[in-house]
Amino acid sequence: MAAEATQEELQAGRGYEALFVPALFAPWCDHLIGGARIREGAHVLDVACGTGVLTRAARECSGHTGRVVGLDPAPGMIAAAREVEPNIEWVLGSAEELPFADDSFDCVISQFGMMFFQDLRKATREMYRVTKPGGRLGVAIWHTIDQNPAYRDIVAVLEEYVSPEAANSVRLPFSLGAPDEVATILSQAGFEDIAFESKSEQATFPSTRTMVEVELRGWLPLFDIHLSEEKIAEVLIKSDVKLSKYATPTGKAVFPTTAYIMTARKPE
Ligand SMILES: C[S@@+](CC[C@H](N)C(=O)[O-])C[C@H]1O[C@@H](n2cnc3c(N)ncnc32)[C@H](O)[C@@H]1O
Incomplete structure (x- = not known):
């Protein structure tokens, strides 16, 4: 896998870390840390680590x-993760072929x-393989987009003012909202004690425009969708009316998000 991020990929990674992480992803870390029962001295693998917000939280605990170790196939994500925290082991790789020995992680x-x-x-078989006997798995998956209506509204903005491809890229994260199916896949891989719980967290963006801007600058580039500054400005103006219901009196945008926290254990 190519190791070097291009300047464009690094910019997208930095945009993701600056805009998305504090607003949307950081509030979920404690659920994963608790679900996986990460303790002092634990060996931990964060798969699809992005820019590493959860990896850094795991490091605090262990x-x-x-x-x-944080692993992600996107060079820009890994490069941005390394900029934020050079003292963690960041690995470029995909979940389907984890470059680790059997039974490596608690x-x-x-x-x-x-x-x-x-x-x-x-x-899932790979995640099972690298987990030590008795070790734990903790994953977060979003509920469907209908259960996350703010994202349904953002998708509508992208569909109307950008493109169907842009809208689909934002639908994708909400496409796995059936925990029973995921539980079956975990079980078929060998995991036991599979459990899932619905959780809600509040997303807080600096403004309703930022809700869309993060998608335009921090998400679409990951799908090779690049917009001009003029187009970005136009879409942000158009989004005002559709997203005004999420604005607070102080000008921030606040809305609930919902997801499943799924946990499992590899048998001893
Ligand atoms: C929504 S981001 C989540 C990142 C991070 N876990 C967080 O909480 O901020 C999804 C991540 O999945 C990564 N990804 C996509 N395909 C993958 C694969 N096949 N294996 C591992 N990670 C993958 C992407 O590069 C991206 O960083």
Whole structure:
């Protein structure tokens, strides 16, 4: 896998870290840390780590005696993760072919990554393979887009003012909202004690325009969709009316998001 991020990929990674992570992803980390029961000294793998917000949280828990690895196939994500925290082991790779020996990790975690795996069954078998006997898995998957209406509204903006491809890229993260099916895949891979719980967290963006801007600057480029500054300005103006219901009196945009936290254990 090519190791070097292009300047464009690095910019997209930085945009994701600056705009998406604090607004949308950071609030979920504690659920994963708790679900996977990460303790001091644990060896932890974060699959689909992105720019590493969960990996960094895992490192806080496992401390200096642990080993924490973040893995992602996007060079720009890994490069941005390394900029934020150079002292974590960042690995370029995909969930379907984890470059680690069998039984390497006490905990394998993945926050909103599973819906992107090209072969979910193979990736799940890989996560099982690298988990130590008795080790734990913790994954987060979004509920459907209808259960996350703010994203349904953002998709409508993209559909109307950008393109069907742009709209589909934002639908994709919400495409795995059936925990029973995921539980079956986990079970077929060998995991036991499979459980899932619905959780809600509040997303807080600096403004309603930022809700869309993060998609335009931090998400679409990951799908090779690049817009001119003029187009970005136009879409943001158009989005005002559709998203005004999420504005608070202070000008921020606040809305609930919902997801499943799924946990499992590899038998001893
Ligand atoms: C929504 S982001 C989540 C990132 C991070 N876990 C977080 O909470 O911010 C999804 C991530 O999945 C990664 N991804 C896509 N396909 C993958 C694959 N086959 N294996 C592992 N990660 C993948 C993407 O590169 C992206 O960084």
